[in-house]
Amino acid sequence: MKTTHIAFAVAALCLSAAAGAQTVMKISYSTSITSHYGVGSTAFCDEVEKGTQGRYKCQQFPNAALGGEREMIEAVQLGTQDLANVSTGALGNFVPEVKIVDIPFLFRDYAHARKVMDGEFGQDLLKKMTAKGIVGLAWTENGFRHMTNSKRAINQASDANGLKMRTMENKVHMEGYKTFGILPTPMAWPEVFTALQQGTVDGQENPIPVILSAKLSQVQKHLSLTNHVYSPAVLIVAPNIWNKLNDADKKVFSEAAKKGAAAQRKKVNDDEANGIAELKKDGMQVVEQVNGESFRKAVAPAYAGYAKEFGADKIAAIQNVK
Ligand code: EAX
Numbered sequence: 141m142k143t144t145h146i147a148f149a150v151a152a153l154c155l156s157a158a159a160g161a162q163t164v165m166k167i168s169y170s171t172s173i174t175s176h177y178g179v180g181s182t183a184f185c186d187e188v189e190k191g192t193q194g195r196y197k198c199q200q201f202p203n204a205a206l207g208g209e210r211e212m213i214e215a216v217q218l219g220t221q222d223l224a225n226v227s228t229g230a231l232g233n234f235v236p237e238v239k240i241v242d243i244p245f246l247f248r249d250y251a252h253a254r255k256v257m258d259g260e261f262g263q264d265l266l267k268k269m270t271a272k273g274i275v276g277l278a279w280t281e282n283g284f285r286h287m288t289n290s291k292r293a294i295n296q297a298s299d300a301n302g303l304k305m306r307t308m309e310n311k312v313h314m315e316g317y318k319t320f321g322i323l324p325t326p327m328a329w330p331e332v333f334t335a336l337q338q339g340t341v342d343g344q345e346n347p348i349p350v351i352l353s354a355k356l357s358q359v360q361k362h363l364s365l366t367n368h369v370y371s372p373a374v375l376i377v378a379p380n381i382w383n384k385l386n387d388a389d390k391k392v393f394s395e396a397a398k399k400g401a402a403a404q405r406k407k408v409n410d411d412e413a414n415g416i417a418e419l420k421k422d423g424m425q426v427v428e429q430v431n432g433e434s435f436r437k438a439v440a441p442a443y444a445g446y447a448k449e450f451g452a453d454k455i456a457a458i459q460n461v462k
Contacts, residue, residue, distance in 0.1 A: 160195050162195060162196075163196050164199050165196060165381060167185065168212050168224050169181055169225040170209060170329050171350055173200060175350070176281065176283070176407040176411065180280045180400045180405075183396075183399050184225075184399065185400075192392055196389070204330045209224075209231075209329065210230040213226060214234075216377070219378040226376065227371050228374065229282075229371065233309065234274065235268055237265060238268070239310075239312050240446075240450045240455070241370070241372055243312055243443075244368050245439060247458075250408075252461060254279075257279040261458060266279070276375070276376055277375040277377055280372075280374060280400060280404040280405070282346075282373040283347025283408045284369070284412075285345045285346055286363060286365050287300065287368070290361050291342050291362070293362050296431035296435075297438040298321070303323065303343055305324060305341055305344055306325050306343070307322075307324040307326050308326065309326045309327075310326070312446070313369060314326065316439050316442050320439070327341075333356070336356065337358075346371075358422075362424070362425050363419060363424045416428070
């Protein structure tokens with residue numbers, strides 16, 4: 141009996157070696173599998189599996205099932221998690237050079253933002269992550285952030301004055317939002333829904349795809365399309381996975397990440413186009429024509445601090461990309 145078992149185990153081992161060893165990689169992100177992060181991650185994972193003939197595949201952990209974005213990045217750095225699709229919100233705490241992209245009103249629109257991230261600046265920034273033990277594969281996307289709250293319609297910056305808002309754990313955001321009179325309350329994403337529900341904070345700010353997939357319409361009455369910050373996201377992989385790949389597999393991963401990014405951005409576009417009507421149907425009151433000038437004017441003084449921290453020339457170089 142015992143010998144049969146051993147023989148069987150040996151046979152199974154030989155078979156799996158013949159078929160090629162399979163690595164199942166854990167990937168996580170903040171929102172649901174049908175959201176922009178889910179669509180992008182799935183496209184990436186499908187391409188990796190196909191391109192490596194099944195030698196690499198993913199096990200997906202949507203809805204921050206392995207922790208918030210800070211934990212995800214830390215785990216990728218440590219190699220206890222293989223992949224993550226995260227916004228830059230928490231990434232600047234690990235790779236300081238990334239912080240510049242979180243400046244409010246830095247990017248004009250999606251075309252501008254995507255051009256910068258896919259261009260020389262963004263590609264250099266991906267490389268900066270390597271020194272911090274993180275391999276950046278491609279810029280995916282979270283989207284332009286908008287404000288929601290349970291108190292009042294925000295038509296202009298002064299309407300935001302005095303509102304207690306959950307923000308990401310991101311100093312660049314917080315410094316900017318203070319100029320709008322907002323009282324920023326940094327908090328990890330997994331705690332946000334409950335905090336809004338219990339009234340610990342009045343509001344929060346996130347892109348339409350996040351507001352939609354997290355069903356924030358259940359706990360927030362007002363949405364204002366403030367477009368106050370572009371929130372890039374990035375597909376990161378642990379060095380212990382990346383360094384094991386041969387050149388051909390590295391190429392498969394990089395190309396897959398580009399396809400994932402394209403799919404994720406397309407989902408952001410679709411949600412921007414169709415999601416607002418959906419949120420209205422769910423009972424949200426939406427201010428579509430926000431006085432953007434009032435916000436830009438309010439934040440202008442904070443740019444002195446940003447220039448000191450990041451260099452006025454670096455900020456201008458991003459703004460000047462046409
Ligand atoms: O990346 O925490 C946030 O507000 C982020 O935008 C969210 O986790 C998606």
